[in-house]
Amino acid sequence: MKISLRVQRYDSAKGAAPRWDVFEVDVAPTDRVLDALNEAKWRHDGSLSYRRSCGHGVCGSDALRINGRNRLACKVLVKDVVEDGRITIEPLKGFRVLKDLVVDMDPFFAKFKSLKPFLINDEPVSTEERRQSPAARARYDDTTKCILCGACSTSCPSYWADGDYVGPAAIVNAHRFVFDDRDRAAAERLALMDGPDGVWKCRTVFNCVEACPRDIDITGAIADVKRALLFRKK
Amino acid sequence: MTVHRYDCIIVGAGGAGLYAALALAQKKTNVAVLSKLYPTRSHTGAAQGGVSAALGNTEPDNPEWHMFDTVKGGDYLVDQDAAEILCREAVDTVIELEHLGLPFNRTPDGRIDQRFFGGHTKDHGKGPVRRACYAADRTGHMILQTLYQQCLKNDVTFFDEFHVVDLILSEGRCAGVVAYRIRTGELHVFHAKAVLFATGGSGRMFKITSNAHALTGDGMAIAYRRGVPLEDMEFFQFHPTGIYKMGILLSEACRGEGGKLLNGKGERFMERYAPTMLDLAPRDMISRFIHQEVREGRGVDGQDYVHLDLRHLGKQKIEEKLPDITDFVRTYMGLDPVTDLIPIQPTAHYAMGGIPTNNDGAVVRDAQNTVLPGFYAAGEVACVSVHGANRLGTNSLVDILVFGRRAGLAMADHAARATLAPLPADPAGDIRRRIETLLTRSGKESAASLRADLQAEMMDNCGVYRNAAGLEHARTRVADEFRRRFEGVAVSDKGQEFNTELLEALELENLLDLAECTVASALARHESRGAHAREDFPKRDDAQFLCHTFAAKKDRGVALTYKPVVVTKFQPQERKY
Numbered sequence: 032m033k034i035s036l037r038v039q040r041y042d043s044a045k046g047a048a049p050r051w052d053v054f055e056v057d058v059a060p061t062d063r064v065l066d067a068l069n070e071a072k073w074r075h076d077g078s079l080s081y082r083r084s085c086g087h088g089v090c091g092s093d094a095l096r097i098n099g100r101n102r103l104a105c106k107v108l109v110k111d112v113v114e115d116g117r118i119t120i121e122p123l124k125g126f127r128v129l130k131d132l133v134v135d136m137d138p139f140f141a142k143f144k145s146l147k148p149f150l151i152n153d154e155p156v157s158t159e160e161r162r163q164s165p166a167a168r169a170r171y172d173d174t175t176k177c178i179l180c181g182a183c184s185t186s187c188p189s190y191w192a193d194g195d196y197v198g199p200a201a202i203v204n205a206h207r208f209v210f211d212d213r214d215r216a217a218a219e220r221l222a223l224m225d226g227p228d229g230v231w232k233c234r235t236v237f238n239c240v241e242a243c244p245r246d247i248d249i250t251g252a253i254a255d256v257k258r259a260l261l262f263r264k265k
Numbered sequence: 266m267t268v269h270r271y272d273c274i275i276v277g278a279g280g281a282g283l284y285a286a287l288a289l290a291q292k293k294t295n296v297a298v299l300s301k302l303y304p305t306r307s308h309t310g311a312a313q314g315g316v317s318a319a320l321g322n323t324e325p326d327n328p329e330w331h332m333f334d335t336v337k338g339g340d341y342l343v344d345q346d347a348a349e350i351l352c353r354e355a356v357d358t359v360i361e362l363e364h365l366g367l368p369f370n371r372t373p374d375g376r377i378d379q380r381f382f383g384g385h386t387k388d389h390g391k392g393p394v395r396r397a398c399y400a401a402d403r404t405g406h407m408i409l410q411t412l413y414q415q416c417l418k419n420d421v422t423f424f425d426e427f428h429v430v431d432l433i434l435s436e437g438r439c440a441g442v443v444a445y446r447i448r449t450g451e452l453h454v455f456h457a458k459a460v461l462f463a464t465g466g467s468g469r470m471f472k473i474t475s476n477a478h479a480l481t482g483d484g485m486a487i488a489y490r491r492g493v494p495l496e497d498m499e500f501f502q503f504h505p506t507g508i509y510k511m512g513i514l515l516s517e518a519c520r521g522e523g524g525k526l527l528n529g530k531g532e533r534f535m536e537r538y539a540p541t542m543l544d545l546a547p548r549d550m551i552s553r554f555i556h557q558e559v560r561e562g563r564g565v566d567g568q569d570y571v572h573l574d575l576r577h578l579g580k581q582k583i584e585e586k587l588p589d590i591t592d593f594v595r596t597y598m599g600l601d602p603v604t605d606l607i608p609i610q611p612t613a614h615y616a617m618g619g620i621p622t623n624n625d626g627a628v629v630r631d632a633q634n635t636v637l638p639g640f641y642a643a644g645e646v647a648c649v650s651v652h653g654a655n656r657l658g659t660n661s662l663v664d665i666l667v668f669g670r671r672a673g674l675a676m677a678d679h680a681a682r683a684t685l686a687p688l689p690a691d692p693a694g695d696i697r698r699r700i701e702t703l704l705t706r707s708g709k710e711s712a713a714s715l716r717a718d719l720q721a722e723m724m725d726n727c728g729v730y731r732n733a734a735g736l737e738h739a740r741t742r743v744a745d746e747f748r749r750r751f752e753g754v755a756v757s758d759k760g761q762e763f764n765t766e767l768l769e770a771l772e773l774e775n776l777l778d779l780a781e782c783t784v785a786s787a788l789a790r791h792e793s794r795g796a797h798a799r800e801d802f803p804k805r806d807d808a809q810f811l812c813h814t815f816a817a818k819k820d821r822g823v824a825l826t827y828k829p830v831v832v833t834k835f836q837p838q839e840r841k842y
Contacts, residue, residue: 042760042762063597073711074713077756078766080758080763086477086478087593131763151418156364160364162376175410176406178305179305
């Protein structure tokens with residue numbers, strides 16, 4: 032089928048404001064939106080830039096605003112988003128655009144790092160694994176699925192409004208350790224998230240949950256953290 | 266031009282690169298990691314089913330059985346000293362990953378849980394054994410995340426979206442790399458005492474592949490152009506269960522959990538081919554049997570695919586143990602594995618061959634094992650060789666971890682002793698001229714259609730089955746037509762920022778070099794072994810070919826030499842499952 036792919040373009044070297052290009056591309060209804068972008072780049076305009084790698088929703092490179100909603104271009108099919116023969120693609124909102132659909136992810140990763148997203152436990156270990164019950168493992172399973180694509184944070188009105196808010200993705204990754212019974216630094220992370228740029232900026236809008244391509248219950252995870260803060264021992 | 270100086274540089278931020286970086290950081294070595302992606306985008310994250318280690322948590326097992334399976338699975342082309350290290354160190358490595366925070370699935374008593382996987386057997390082939398440690402069907406994702414997290418904890422320096430384009434050799438040693446900064450279009454020189462290539466595979470050489478767009482064999486091609494021979498490039502694994510037409514991987518864990526393969530008549534055809542291991546026979550064999558079923562008219566509806574059947578596992582097991590697979594099937598095929606049969610076909614998956622190394626990850630430059638000082642390789646880009654002619658499922662994750670860490674430790678030692686090799690004059694000159702040529706020449710050829718033609722040619726004539734006529738066809742097309750057409754590829758984007766059109770042209774050139782090398786190696790191997798199946802030489806020939814291929818680039822064509830396989834415990838036998 033023929034579709035019109037409307038893509039926001041930007042090239043800082045040309046100094047102009049963002050513009051829209053429309054590519055008439057030939058795709059199958061069951062193709063991924065990423066296939067449609069590739070078709071535009073490979074057959075129409077080689078200078079179109081976007082990130083992509085795995086092509087099946089596990090690497091997190093191609094989170095984009097597709098018909099106004101954040102999704103992975105490789106995890107949504109043309110037939111499921113095309114409206115009146117048209118698909119509109121913009122870069123993620125809330126990040127600086129570098130070129131076309133490519134945004135500056137460095138501040139996003141800096142926020143992720145700021146909440147210590149790594150296991151902290153200095154107790155001596157044996158030559159065997161630590162024991163962890165299946166129930167304890169299940170407690171943080173949902174938040175281990177995050178692929179750091181940025182779809183959640185850039186769908187969040189609080190994140191758009193306040194450049195200092197750590198955002199849902201960083202909280203999800205802190206949650207993964209706060210609720211892992213092998214970790215010993217929950218108090219440190221909770222204190223970081225109690226600050227002015229932490230979880231209290233979440234207004235439970237649920238945009239993040241809708242945007243997450245991994246179906247993580249992000250608002251639920253943020254609520255877990257809020258609850259832990261309210262009930263922690265001072 | 267910016268020149269950076271580090272003791273050690275790691276190229277590639279998948280499991281092998283990150284484990285090496287972590288080992289170096291723990292030794293307080295001055296190290297930086299370069300990746301053309303953000304590290305968490307690396308393809309290790311796409312590995313699904315598990316990482317094998319003979320922990321014996323759910324039934325008796327030991328590393329020697331794992332070693333036997335690895336050697337037999339590799340059709341006896343495995344270097345057995347390396348396989349012994351792999352299987353022994355797998356145990357400590359998996360335990361260390363748990364200590365680093367990896368969220369493995371657990372047994373009821375809280376130990377790491379283990380599942381069945383293809384080709385992994387108890388007591389030298391007496392039936393399947395639960396050896397694969399796993400985290401649902403996202404084991405690779407958890408490994409990648411855990412190692413990245415620990416690298417952050419240990420303050421490893423990362424240069425994200427730096428695409429390495431050349432290797433700097435000087436006075437017979439490695440002196441660093443040249444990288445293209447994708448964000449700015451600048452060339453950066455990284456001057457170092459030791460360089461590790463951990464750049465992954467080259468599956469994008471083929472039309473149907475499970476591999477990410479990024480897997481264009483960059484590390485292998487760069488080394489090859491700088492005079493390092495590539496080992497065993499004719500051995501490329503086709504994974505039996507790729508989503509039909511798309512190639513997206515459906516893990517062997519599907520069959521480890523009890524999934525079955527059915528032909529168009531609804532028969533469980535593996536009963537005829539591998540009566541003991543059935544659907545858990547090694548991948549090379551199952552891919553061939555699928556082709557055979559299709560050729561003999563037993564594909565589904567006369568088409569070139571068969572079915573994967575998970576329905577009998579039940580909704581709960583499917584969604585709990587194989588959640589991502591379930592999601593892929595629902596998303597991409599509009600089918601539900603709980604109620605529907607899944608159309609699958611073999612998909613190009615894994616390069617057994619690559620840059621030859623010794624057991625410490627040090628690159629060797631010839632069949633006499635002469636080390637090229639300061640240059641290391643680990644993971645899919647390397648050939649140790651622990652996979653021989655066919656890799657067993659889960660052993661790629663074992664390989665990146667065990668040999669990534671070993672390479673890191675060896676580099677720390679090397680960096681403590683060695684001095685920096687001097688940089689040659691204008692170390693980025695060659696690559697700058699290549700880039701300028703691509704940006705300034707005029708031509709009508711499209712890199713995308715040339716790449717598509719290359720991928721189709723390799724799929725048709727250098728795929729699951731090969732023969733002299735097909736390989737010769739591929740050889741001349743690559744050497745004559747594709748090379749000539751590449752000279753006509755021009756890059757329309759003249760910009761400096763995120764010029765991904767330029768990157769795709771450079772990657773295409775890498776694929777062309779590797780295709781040339783792969784086809785030449787395959788043409789000369791007049792036998793069938795593991796993933797290399799010659800219709801004109803259907804038998805394995807140990808008298809002539811129990812040896813590794815070393816393929817070196819020459820001005821015109823490829824020069825081949827051979828190196829004997831290291832055999833210690835297990836003499837070659839006929840391979841039956």
